Amino acid sequence: MKNRKLLILLSALLLLVLAVVGITGAQDEPMKIAFVYVAPIGDLGWTFMHEQGRMAVVEEFGDAVETAFIENVAEGPDSERVIRNFADDGFDLIITTSFGYMDPTLTVAEEFPDTQFVHISGFLTADNMSNVFGRMYQPRYLSGLVAGSATESNIIGYVAAFPIPEVLRGINAFTLGVREVNPDAEVRVVWTNTWFDPPQEKEAAEALLAAGADVIAQHQDTPEPQKAAADAGGFSISYNSAMLDFVGQSVLTGPVWNWGAKYISIVQEVMDGTYNGSETYWGGLPEGVVDLAPFSELVSEDTIALVEERRAAIEAGEWDVFCGPITGANGNLVLEEGSCLSDGEMLGMSFFVEGVVGEAPEDASDEPIGFPMEEVLPRGDQIGMLGEAMD
Amino acid sequence: MNADLIISILSIALVAGTSLVFATIGEIITERSGILNLGVEGIMIMGAVIGFAAAFHSESAWIGVVVAMLVGGLLGFVHAFLTITLRAEQVVTGLALTIMGTGLASFLGQELGPEGGALVGLTGPRFTEISIPILSEIPIIGPIVFNQDILVYLMYVVVIAATYFLYHTRSGLHLRAIGESPQTADAMGVDVFRLRYLYTIVGGMLIGLGGAHLSLAYTPGWSENLTGGRGWIVIALVIFASWNPWRAVVGALLFGGVNAIQFRMQASSTDIAIPATLLNMMPYLLTVVIAVLTTWMQRFNKLIGAPAALGLPYNREERH
Numbered sequence: 001m002k003n004r005k006l007l008i009l010l011s012a013l014l015l016l017v018l019a020v021v022g023i024t025g026a027q028d029e030p031m032k033i034a035f036v037y038v039a040p041i042g043d044l045g046w047t048f049m050h051e052q053g054r055m056a057v058v059e060e061f062g063d064a065v066e067t068a069f070i071e072n073v074a075e076g077p078d079s080e081r082v083i084r085n086f087a088d089d090g091f092d093l094i095i096t097t098s099f100g101y102m103d104p105t106l107t108v109a110e111e112f113p114d115t116q117f118v119h120i121s122g123f124l125t126a127d128n129m130s131n132v133f134g135r136m137y138q139p140r141y142l143s144g145l146v147a148g149s150a151t152e153s154n155i156i157g158y159v160a161a162f163p164i165p166e167v168l169r170g171i172n173a174f175t176l177g178v179r180e181v182n183p184d185a186e187v188r189v190v191w192t193n194t195w196f197d198p199p200q201e202k203e204a205a206e207a208l209l210a211a212g213a214d215v216i217a218q219h220q221d222t223p224e225p226q227k228a229a230a231d232a233g234g235f236s237i238s239y240n241s242a243m244l245d246f247v248g249q250s251v252l253t254g255p256v257w258n259w260g261a262k263y264i265s266i267v268q269e270v271m272d273g274t275y276n277g278s279e280t281y282w283g284g285l286p287e288g289v290v291d292l293a294p295f296s297e298l299v300s301e302d303t304i305a306l307v308e309e310r311r312a313a314i315e316a317g318e319w320d321v322f323c324g325p326i327t328g329a330n331g332n333l334v335l336e337e338g339s340c341l342s343d344g345e346m347l348g349m350s351f352f353v354e355g356v357v358g359e360a361p362e363d364a365s366d367e368p369i370g371f372p373m374e375e376v377l378p379r380g381d382q383i384g385m386l387g388e389a390m391d
Numbered sequence: 392m393n394a395d396l397i398i399s400i401l402s403i404a405l406v407a408g409t410s411l412v413f414a415t416i417g418e419i420i421t422e423r424s425g426i427l428n429l430g431v432e433g434i435m436i437m438g439a440v441i442g443f444a445a446a447f448h449s450e451s452a453w454i455g456v457v458v459a460m461l462v463g464g465l466l467g468f469v470h471a472f473l474t475i476t477l478r479a480e481q482v483v484t485g486l487a488l489t490i491m492g493t494g495l496a497s498f499l500g501q502e503l504g505p506e507g508g509a510l511v512g513l514t515g516p517r518f519t520e521i522s523i524p525i526l527s528e529i530p531i532i533g534p535i536v537f538n539q540d541i542l543v544y545l546m547y548v549v550v551i552a553a554t555y556f557l558y559h560t561r562s563g564l565h566l567r568a569i570g571e572s573p574q575t576a577d578a579m580g581v582d583v584f585r586l587r588y589l590y591t592i593v594g595g596m597l598i599g600l601g602g603a604h605l606s607l608a609y610t611p612g613w614s615e616n617l618t619g620g621r622g623w624i625v626i627a628l629v630i631f632a633s634w635n636p637w638r639a640v641v642g643a644l645l646f647g648g649v650n651a652i653q654f655r656m657q658a659s660s661t662d663i664a665i666p667a668t669l670l671n672m673m674p675y676l677l678t679v680v681i682a683v684l685t686t687w688m689q690r691f692n693k694l695i696g697a698p699a700a701l702g703l704p705y706n707r708e709e710r711h
Contacts, residue, residue, distance in 0.1 A: 040497050040615040042511040072497070157658065190657040193668070197619040198610045200650055203407060207654035210399055222614050223512070246512040246612075358657065 031093065031271060033057065034086040035069035036079060038098035043196065045221035045240040047071065049257040050097045050120075052241075056260025057267055065267065075100025080107060087112040093270055095263070096120065105129060116270055116277050123347075125278045132262060135284030136166075137173035137346070138314055139255035139292045141321040142307050143237045144177020146252050146295075147215045149303045150235050151178075154185040157208025159218040159225045161195045163360070165349045167219050170255075172353045173321045174217055174237075179355045181306070188213060189358030196221040202228045209234055215252075226251050235298070242293035249296045261288035282343060286315045322346055327354040394531065400655060401535045404648025406609060409539075409546050410435070410601040411643035414625040416553050417597025419634050421467070423557070424590035425570040425700040426474060429485025431598050432622025433492020434466045438602030440496040440510065443613045444503035447515035455516070456542070456603050463599020464592045466492065471591035475584055478704040489622065500613050510613040517611035518542055540608045542600075549597070553636040566590060570698030573705040583705050598625075627678040634697065646674045 035054050039047040054067055068086070073079050079101045086094050087108055095118045096105045102122035109117045109129040117129040125131050147156050156178060160167050175187045188211065190204045201220045205228035208216060216229040217237040226243050229236035230250040238244070238254030262283060269275035283289035292311070295304055313319040322345075324335035329352035335341060341349075352360040414431055421428045428434075438459035446455025470488055473479040504510040518540040527537040557563040565586060568576040573583045605617055624646055632639035653670045 040500075042497065042500050042509055042615045044512055044614060048511075188658055190654050192654075193671075194619075196616060198614050198617050199407065199605065199619065199621075202610050203403060203650050204654045204658075206403065207651065207658040210655065211658035213658070224610055224614075227610070227612070246514070 030064055030066040031061075031267065032089075032091040033065055033067045033093045033095070033267065034089075034091040035067065036073050036082055036086070036094070036096045036098075036101060037069055037071040038073060038075065038100070039196065039221070040071050041069075043221055044223055044243075044246065045196075046257075047097070049240055050095075050259055053257075053259030053263045057263050060260075060264045061267060064271070073101075076104070080104035083108045083117075084111070087115050092116065093118065093267065095266075116275065118266060123280075125280055128277045130266075130275075130277055130279040130281065132266075132279075132281045132283075134257060134262075134289035135282055136255055136257075136290050137169045137321050138285045139290050140170045141173040141177040142292050142311055143217070143253055143255055144174040144179075145181050145307050145310065146177075146299055146303055147174070147217060147235075147237050148178035148180065148182035148185050149300065149306075150252055150298075151182065151185050151215045153212050153214045154182065155208075155211065155213045156185055156187045157205065157211070157213030157216045158187050158189045158358075159201055159204045159208065159216065159220055160189050160191055160358075161219055161221075162193060163191060165347055168352070168360075169346055169349045170219050171356055172349065172351075175353050175355045176321060176326070181303075185355065187217075187356050189352075189356060191359065192220065194220075198222050198224045201225050205229060206232070217254075223247055238293060244293060244296055249298055251293075252296045252299050254293045256291050256293045258288055258291045284314070285311060286317070328352065329354055329356050329360060396655065396659075398531060398534055400648060400651050401644075402538070403651035404644045405535060406539055406543055406647075407651060408640075408643030408647030409543050410604040410609060411621060411625060411628060411646055412546050412601075412640055413549065413604060414598045414601030414622065415628045415632060415639040415643060416549060416636050417463075417594040417601065418625055418629050419594075419632065419636060419639060420553065420557075420566070420597070421591050421594030422629060422701055423566050423570045423634055423698055424587045425573060425698055425703065425705065426471070426587055426591050426594075427481045427485060427702040428467070428470050428488075428591060428594060428598075429482055429626065430466065430470055430488025430492060430622075431485075431625045432618060432620065433489035433496075434463050434595055434598040435492075435602035435605075435622045435625075436496040436616075436618045437466060437492045437499075438463045438599030439606035439617050440499050440503070440602075440613055442599070442603035443515060443606035444499070444510055446517075446607055447504075447510070447513060450516055452516040452518055452607050455607050456600065459599045459603035459607075460596040461599075463602070464596040466599070467592040467595020468588070470595070471588045474704065475587050475591070478706070481702050481704075493616070497615055500615060511615070512612070514612055516607070518608040542604045542608050550636050550640055557636065567698070569705075570700055573700050577705075577707065587705070598622075601625075624674075627675060630682050630697075631674070631678045633681065642674070645677075649674060 037047045037050060041047055041051040054069060057065060058067055070082050073082050075098060083094060083096060083104055093116045097120045099121045102119055102124055105117050105119045106124055106126055106129060109126045113128055119129060119131055121133045122131055158171055171189060178185050178187055188208060190208055192200050192204050194200055201222055201224040205216050205225035209232045215235045216225050218225040218239050223243040223246050226236040226238050226247040230247050236251050238251050240257060242256055244251040266275060320340055322341040324339045325337040326335040328334045414435055418431055441462045442455040442459030445458035446452045470484060473484045474481045500511060501509045520538055520540055522538040527533040565581045569581060569583045569586050577583050606613055628639060628642045631642040649670055
């Protein structure tokens with residue numbers, strides 16, 4: 001009997017404690033943000049940079065946010081389970097960071113209309129699901145200026161993962177930069193057919209170095225091509241993260257992701273209730289989502305000045321990388337002077353520009369594409385066009 | 392193709408194949424004793440991450456090698472305990488070892504760095520190429536065979552030693568016997584349990600050494616998923632090599648060299664007669680052909696076949 005009394009007393013006490021915790025908890029409950037990653041956070045590349053973005057959010061908002069992430073989530077049914085678990089656990093904002101999470105994110109977004117979802121690198125949106133990506137081709141072009149100035153053999157190697165529009169866009173933007181400062185240089189592409197395989201990325205870079213390349217650029221997930229270039233006494237242009245920190249001064253510069261900039265603004269807007277939950281966002285250098293890594297001390301002042309000049313033109317919206325005249329690798333004029341590629345055309349890019357040597361999925365067409373534009377449209381209109389192109 | 396190109400391709404193939412040779416010979420020794428260890432991928436990656444961590448903190452690449460081998464041996468012991476003493480299903484245990492190894496390696500990669508930080512992106516001690524005087528000046532062979540890192544030279548020793556051991560010593564005969572017919576070996580007075588433990592551990596050590604070659608010589612440093620499925624290639628290579636150390640070297644050169652060849656063809660912008668994807672498929676295709684031949688042709692099977700008791704737990708009390 002005595003035990004039962006004690007039990008009742010304890011239960012009552014427990015209830016009281018829970019109630020108090022519940023009340024105080026409700027007063028300043030932090031905003032809960034979840035991230036779903038496709039690779040381990042230690043990949044030094046794509047996922048590493050998203051993790052940096054998450055940490056930037058934590059640093060900016062401190063106790064006002066509570067973040068969680070799950071790494072190495074396979075695309076497909078696994079990811080849907082992970083996303084739904086986060087939504088079930090009451091997360092307010094869920095950011096899914098791989099192309100293959102698009103459909104699962106959409107499915108879960110429809111089930112949880114009060115939760116905000118942000119999908120990276122896709123093209124679908126919903127009332128509570130936005131689509132966010134970055135104009136990586138802009139810093140790639142700038143890094144091409146640096147590579148073109150640095151090469152002496154006039155052969156630049158490019159270790160590339162898969163011949164898809166995103167990668168082709170990067171190779172082309174890079175080559176346009178290279179050829180602008182060095183019309184004699186060529187960019188040789190080796191396809192690895194893998195995003196992430198350190199030994200293969202190294203071997204591909206070594207093959208390019210053996211073929212006479214003295215600068216190595218890449219579209220892969222690890223710094224192995226950079227290490228191979230450094231070992232052979234060459235230079236390199238990195239990708240994803242500032243690999244100069246891991247490899248040394250032979251890494252001249254490189255395009256980098258800077259997700260923190262966008263993540264912080266999304267979180268702030270969601271807190272304020274002003275976020276456009278179904279936005280389609282393709283931010284570039286002006287928005288700070290993409291950037292150029294710090295220059296190596298081996299880059300000359302003249303080159304840096306040229307890069308800064310071009311960057312200023314892009315940031316001011318006066319000019320963009322894929323504005324004519326642009327010639328295809330087969331010698332046909334792809335884009336006439338005075339025209340610029342639309343976002344839709346850039347997102348579907350399937351040819352090489354002049355100066356690229358490698359297996360392209362298809363040749364540039366005989367007819368120039370694009371349409372005349374008197375000036376580059378403001379960002380918002382371009383995004384409108386992007387939406388149309390996707391329909 | 393000129394001579395320089397051939398030399399550079401073979402030289403890359405050799406160093407790219409070295410981690411495969413170590414691990415394949417390790418697996419051959421284990422499988423010859425009748426134990427199938429599908430944990431190669433997990434053991435390799437654990438050897439790579441812990442080997443690199445040990446080398447980084449001790450500032451000695453050799454200590455990294457020793458630690459990687461100890462880790463490999465320890466995981467081999469785990470496999471031996473589960474499959475020999477507890478008679479667990481070997482395939483399942485091996486797969487579990489791989490899944491655990493890859494996950495644990497990712498975790499350790501984030502913890503074993505300086506002050507409990509990440510190992511990713513750090514540079515530590517590494518083995519660099521040492522060219523052997525006189526020998527490295529032999530035309531063609533010299534620059535390929537005698538201008539490599541020291542672990543490649545160690546690989547030559549391991550291949551010769553393993554071959555000698557397997558085919559020319561009494562202990563090697565016992566090893567082959569316990570994998571072919573453990574009852575007969577037992578009746579001969581060979582301690583099947585003890586030897587199976589021993590060779591699973593030795594195999595694990597060599598697999599760990601293969602991982603260490605990746606993180607200490609070939610692609611120095613640690614990054615997640617460094618082995619990139621090479622452990623599975625090893626499983627295929629053992630069949631390809633038909634449990635013979637020399638054929639393992641040929642297979643590893645082929646598996647390691649295929650990428651070097653197709654990358655170089657792309658880089659030198661020659662017109663490629665064979666598509667890269669087809670070239671990449673060749674070693675696996677050959678493995679399938681050999682696997683088919685071994686099951687299809689009785690005589691062929693006798694010539695190169697798998698150890699008869701491979702994958703079967705040995706129980707003294709049972710009649711087989």
